[in-house]
Amino acid sequence: MWFLGAGASVSAGVPTAWDMIWQFKQILYAAQRRVPLSTIADTGNPSVRALLDAHVSGSGSLPVPGAPDEYAALFEAAYPAEKDRRTFIDGMIGGAKPAYGHLALAALLKAGHAHLIWTTNFDHLVADACAQTYGTTKSLSVVALDAPDLAAEQIAAQQWPIEVKLHGDFRSRRLKNTPDELRQQDAQLREVLVDSCRRSGLVVGGYSGRDASIMDALEAALERPGAFPGGLFWLHRGEEPPFERVNQLLERAQAVGVDSGLVRIENLDEALRDLVRLLPDLDSTALDSLGQKQRWWTAAPALTGKHNWPLVRLNGIEVESIPTNARRVVCGIGGAADVRDAILAAKADLIATRTSGGVIGFGSDQEFRRVFAPYDITDFDLSVFEDRRLRYDSGERGLLREALVRGLCSVHGLDAQRRRNVHILAPHDPADEHWGSLRSLVGPLQGRIDGGKVRWREGVAVRLDWADDRLWLLVEPRIDTDDDGSTASRAKAADFARERTARRYNRDADKLIDFWTGLFAGENVRALGIGDGIDASFAVGRRTAFSFRVTP
Template sequence: MSIIDRVLDSPNPFPQGLYWTGLKGSPVHPAVGAMLEKARKTGVQAEYVEVETFDAFMSRLWRQLDGKPIDLDMKVRRAQVADVAIPLPLVGNAKPLIRLNGLPVRLPQRCFKLEFKRPQEWADLREATKDHRSTVIVTKGEHICCWGRADDIRACFGTSLTGMVEIDLPDDFHAADNLHLKAFFEEGLITALTKDKPLLPRMKPSAGYIIVDPHAVEVGPLAPLQRVVGKTAGLIPGLLSPVDHEHPVAQKVQWAEALRVSLDCKDARTWLLLEPDIWIWPTHARTVATQFLDKRKEQRYNGTHNLLLNAWTEIVLATNARNAELALRPFDDGSEAETPTFHIGSRTAFSRRTTA
C-alpha cells in the first residue's frame, strides 16, 4: 500500500479538503488525477487548482492569512493602498486626462424582414450567404433581418425566399430580445469601414475584425499605420501551424496588422470601440505565435498606442479631420433598408474633470 493510500484510509485524513496546484494550461499528471479521484471517493473534497506561477499562488495564499506581521507583510506586498493628493487644474482650464478608444456612432434604423417557405436555421443562413458576404448581411432572432440590395438578396436565397418587408430596428441592442442585433450592426459597420480600402472584414462571435490585406496592390491608404509600425503584414519565419485531427497539414504562419471592432453603450450613447491587434493565419496557429505577438506588441502603450488609434481612425474613416461626422454605407446604393447608413464621429471619447 502506498503512502497516499494509507493517508486516505486513515480517519478524516484531510479535514479542510485536499487541493493540488499546477501551472495553468498544463496537463494533470495521471498519478495526481488518480489521487484526487481516490480522495473524492472517500468523501474528501479534492480539487486541482490552476495557477499562473508558484509565486502568484503563494502571493494569493499570503493575502488570505490573518495576523500577518506588518514588517513581513510590507516586504511581501508589491503595492499598498494609501491616500494621495493630486493637484488638478482649475475649472475652465482642465484638459483631457485620459483618451478612450470609443468613437461616437449613430446606428441605422431600418432593415428587411425576410420570409421563407420553411423555417431557417443558422446553418441554412450561413450556407446560403457564404458566397454573398460582400453583398448580403443577415441575422436571426424572432425574425430574420437582412441588409442588401433587393436583387442581391433574391440572388442569395433563390426560390426559398417568399417575401421582404421593411421594418424598424430597435434602438437597444443590449436588451435580452435584441442580442442577435449586436453582431448584425458590427458586421454592417466593418463592411462599411473596409469598403474600397486595402482591408479585409472578418467576424468572430465576440466582435468584428478589420485586417490589413497582405495581397493588396494599392497600399497608399495604409501610410498612417506604416509610419507607426513599419511593415503591416508578412510571414513569421520558421513557424508552422500545429497539426491535429482538424488540421492534418502544417502551414506557414502569416500575420497582419488588425483592428478589433465592437459596439457598446455607455452614458446613454452608442460607441464604436477600436482595439489595435494583430491577425494570425491560419487562426488556430495563434497559440504557437505568442512569442512573435509579444515581441511585436511589447512597446505599444501610451504614446505609441495613441498614434495607433490616430492611424486606424484615419484609415477606416478615410479622413484626418478632427471632430467631424462621417456617413458610411456598406453598399453603393439603395434604400435605408437595403444599404444602412452609419454616422460616426472622428473624435474619440475622453475623460476630464467635471464641476461639482
C-alpha cells in the same frame, strides 16, 4: 420545471464558467511561468488565449481546451484547497443583484406558471428575486446538496415554489466543485431530479451541459415511461453548436417521442422578456421597478480652454447615425447559421441574420426574394432598429456590426475576420502607400514567422458597444496572424504578437488609436453601395470617448 446554469446569472454580473476558465488559466500560467498577470491580462486577445491554451495543453495533466471537465479540473488546479474555492466563489457572487431574467422567473413562480427550479449555481439571485416579487423571504424553499431528503419531501408535498441547488449553495458546508466531487454528486438528490422529470417538462437555460453527473441524470430520466410530459427544451445562446452530449440528449428525447428541441436565443433575459409579454397575468411590480433602479452616468463635458484635459482617453468613437430600417423577411428558414449558408450557396450580395421576428438584413429586394423564396416567404416588409435591442449583443447589433465592417473594408481596402463578437481588420495590401502613416508609427506592416508558415499583419479589432445611451465603435490595435490551427503554431503567433506590442506604452498606443479612429471617421459609410433595396449607411464620429474629472 426550469434548470439554470451559470449563464443565467451573467447579466447580474456573475462570471460564467467560460469567464472563470480563462481566469484559472491565467493564474496557472503566471504561477508556473513566473510572469506577472499583467502580461496576460487581455484574454479578449486571440494571441493571449492561444498562449494560455498552449500552456494548458502542454501540461499533460489537464483536460484539453473545450473538454467538458475543463472548468472543474482547472478550478481544482488553481485552488487546490476547498476553503480557497469557497472564498473564490463567495467573491464571484458577492454583491450580485437579480437581473431581469431572475425577476421574470420569480414572477412566473408567483403566477403558478413554474413551480420548481434546479440549478448548478452558487448564487442567491433566484431567492433574492423571489423576495422582491413576493415581498417576503419565506416564499421560496431553497434546498442545498446537504439536504436531499428535504427536497424529496417538499416536492412530494408540492410546497411550491422550490429551488434545488445541485452543487450546493456557497453557504452550504459541502461545497462541491472539483472533478472527483462532481462525479460523486449526491445520488439521492439526482434521483429526485430524475423522478421529477417523470412528472414535468423541463426548460434548460444558461447551462452548457458540461457536468457528467447532471447529463447522466437527464439521460436516465428518458428511460422512465412518460418522461418530460411537458417537453424538454434547451435554450442555447449564440451560433456555435452546443456540447455534443446535449445534441445526443435531444436526439434521444425525440426518438422516444418527447417533444424537445434546441431553442436558439440572444440571451436568457431577452428570452424571458419575450415570454413575459405573452403572459398578461404576471405580477410585474418588481420588473417595472428594475428600470427605475438602473444607474445613470452623465457624459463628460466638452473640453474648453488649455487646461481641462481628460484623465483617460478611451478607445471608442461614437456611431453618430445608423440605418433606420432593415429588410425583414418572414420565412421557414432556421437560425442565423442557416441564413448565412443560404446566402453563401446562392452567391448573393446580402448582409443578413435571423432574429425572433424573422430574417433581417441589407441588400436588394430581388436578391432577398431569390435567396429566401425556397423557404416559403410569408411576409416581406421592414424592421426598425430599436434602442432597447442595441443595448446588448443582440442579433440586430451584430447585423449593424457586420454592415459597418463591410463598409469600412470597402472604403479603406481592409480584410476582415470574424471572431465571436469582434472583427479583426487588416490591410489587404500592406505595401500600399495608403498605409504610409501607419507604417511610420509601427514599422513593417506584415511579415512571416515560424519559418514562413505563419503570416502576420498589423491590424485592429473592432466591435460595437452601448454606453451613455448611444452606440460606440470600439477600436483595439491588434496583430492579425494566419496560423495553421496547431497548438505550436498558435503559441508562436501569440509570442510574436505579445513581443511586438509589449512596448507600446501610452504615447504609442494613443497615436495608434488616433490613426485608426481618424481613418474610420466619416459620414455616409455605406455597406453595399447599391441603388435598389435597402443599404446600410453610417456616420462615425472623430472624437474618442474620455473620462473627465471636474474640479469643484
